Amino acid sequence: MLLDAASLYFRAFYGVPTSITTPDGRPINAVRGFLDMTARLLTAHAPDRLVACWDDDWRPAFRVEALPSYKAHRLAPDGSEEVVPDDLSPQVPILVDVLAAAGIDRVGAPGYEADDIIGTLATRADRPVDVVTGDRDLFQLVDDARGIRVLYTARGIGDIELVDEAVVTAKYGIPGRAYADFAVLRGDPSDGLPGVAGVGAKTAAALINEFGDLAGIRSAVQRTVVPRPPLTAAVLKKIHAAANYLDAAPVVVAVAKEIDLPPIEGALPRTPADPAALAALATAHGLESSLKRLGAALGWPADAVA
Known part of the structure; x- marks a missing residue:
């Protein structure tokens, strides 16, 4: 299972109220929502590997050079970076820390988007792949022969659409890989x-x-x-x-499919990678309940998140 991480944490941010806060009152809705969505996905689809695919560059230079309008409407007025809600930006580093402490692989590459990480890992895969995203661009990876499908979250994590070649054909009237x-x-x-x-x-x-x-x-x-x-x-x-x-x-x-990435195991962590750090994060940010749900989905011992 390959998670389009930014797609999911943006969806979580807009789908979970900002009234969900840390003990000291800061919004933590995107992190909570991301963890809860991941737990539900693990429970529903039981993958044997999991990777959170990351935008190290949300607007890569090679795409902008080819087409300057690419994502230009999302730039801040000074053109320096993507416009991200003020209440979301501080949550992203917290999510990074939580994934690391939990032991869930998070993979990005300089100069590439999460889509390209997903394309490369799906192309490498020696088993069926579920790509979790709200981005239609990744429909191009659907391949029935190789068992690559998209779990499309446009209607929310509780109403995922399984997209294979037949669904692409039904939606758009084109061959499934076109x-x-x-x-x-x-x-x-x-x-x-x-x-x-x-x-x-x-x-x-x-x-x-x-x-x-x-x-x-x-x-x-x-x-x-x-x-x-x-x-x-x-x-x-x-x-x-x-x-x-x-x-x-x-x-x-076109999604890149041959990024020079190191081998990625994506093994499901059967216990947290850093229990002390995870416990500290849970306490500091009010994540105990979400991490317990994630731990249950991963098969962690009941006391893995104190």
Whole structure:
């Protein structure tokens, strides 16, 4: 099980009231929610390995260089960093410390997003993989033959949608592994990905079904003399006009699958890695109940979290 950590702690922050606080009154809702979600996932799906995948760089330079609009709408006014709610920022280092003390592997890589960690670990995996995320971009990793599916949290952790190739086809009318090219064509405003102007989901799906992939579509555009659906004269004009975008966007959308990462075991901790540190964190931040639920899901002894 690969957790898209930022996706989950943002979801926890917005899904759990900020009235959930530490003993000294600071919001701790994102950490509590993240731990409770993880416990529920472990109980429901019983993975034998678990990795929290981290954004060491939420807006990597190679993606911005290819497409400057990538996530630009999320930048602070001075352009220096991502806008994060004031009550969330201080909770992230606490979560880092809790994961370390619990013994749950947390993996990032300089210059890459969690998506790229997930793509690399899923590609390496010698067993089925569940990717937990609220980000549709990771639908591109779905692979029935290798047992890679997405546990999609858009409706909340209590109503997870299991996304396999059939679900991608049912949602978007495209082959199950064609999501990345579909996203390039249609665009995704949440990531600052404009798409091909005037080409919506229906036309994007028709083009992929007719020509197989983005390379096939662009080749057909160059060959077409007499327009015919789905390459009508209007669509041909739109794709020609978007040539520069279509050169750049695949670099932005495609999840990296070959990051140079060390071997990652992801073994489930059967006892906390640092019981004293975990107990101190539980007391300082009011995390006792959430850590007991996590411990129960991991099979820890009842007294592992004092």
